[in-house]
Amino acid sequence: MGDSTAAQPSLRVLIPRDRIQARIEELGRQIRADYGDKPIYLIAILKGACIFLSDLARAIPGSVRFDFMGISSYGRGKTPSGEVKVTKDLDVSLEGVDVVIVEDIVDTGVTLTYLTHLLQQRRPRSIQIAALLDKPSRRLRPVHAKYVGFTIPDEFVVGFGLDFAEDYRNLSDICVVGD
Ligand code: IMP
Numbered sequence: 001m002g003d004s005t006a007a008q009p010s011l012r013v014l015i016p017r018d019r020i021q022a023r024i025e026e027l028g029r030q031i032r033a034d035y036g037d038k039p040i041y042l043i044a045i046l047k048g049a050c051i052f053l054s055d056l057a058r059a060i061p062g063s064v065r066f067d068f069m070g071i072s073s074y075g076r077g078k079t080p081s082g083e084v085k086v087t088k089d090l091d092v093s094l095e096g097v098d099v100v101i102v103e104d105i106v107d108t109g110v111t112l113t114y115l116t117h118l119l120q121q122r123r124p125r126s127i128q129i130a131a132l133l134d135k136p137s138r139r140l141r142p143v144h145a146k147y148v149g150f151t152i153p154d155e156f157v158v159g160f161g162l163d164f165a166e167d168y169r170n171l172s173d174i175c176v177v178g179d
Contacts, residue, residue: 011158011171011175011176013174014152014157017172024149027147031056031130037062039098040064041066041097041124042056042064042065042100043067043094043100045068046068046070046088047161048103049104051161052149052161066102069086069089069090071084071115072085084110084114093122094124096125100128103132104131104160105132105157106129106134106143107139108141112131132160159174160173164177
């Protein structure tokens with residue numbers, strides 16, 4: 001039998017869990033302050049945003065509703081496939097409501113550009129973006145996320161919902177995958 005740990009890449013903590021939790025609490029308060037007492041519709045992008053969504057939704061006081069959209073933009077590893085498609089659509093109408101798209105990370109911006117245009121066609125009153133992480137150095141499309149947890153350098157990260165070939169989503173810290 002071989003050594004099952006030999007092929008595991010090393011992980012380095014970039015953002016520890018307590019900083020993530022504190023920042024999400026701040027974002028929740030900021031979002032509620034911006035919307036007054038209006039209901040907020042959080043639209044989370046599967047699968048990476050679901051851990052961020054579950055903490056963010058609980059950090060926003062007052063009326064919050066949420067739903068999920070499946071968008072596939074990446075292959076199984078670190079390389080973008082260059083293709084964006086909807087794999088799961090919403091179950092609710094967005095007409096006249098205030099939408100906040102909840103995303104794990106803004107990288108090239110291709111996914112959020114596509115999704116924002118798609119959701120605009122459903123005539124919400126407003127659309128903003130909340131992203132746990134932002135990698136502005138990789139941007140190919142001019143996406144502006146109003147609510148950003150952390151701006152990070154151009155490194156491939158995992159944890160807190162983010163994966164590498166479907167692994168590591170369950171880590172509570174955000175980590176950089178080593179070589
Ligand atoms: P974009 O369309 O290039 O902005 O890609 C957005 C998606 O790429 C994110 O929702 C992630 O699923 C994935 N992605 C981008 N950077 C990373 C990373 O560092 N780790 C894991 N997934 C990433």
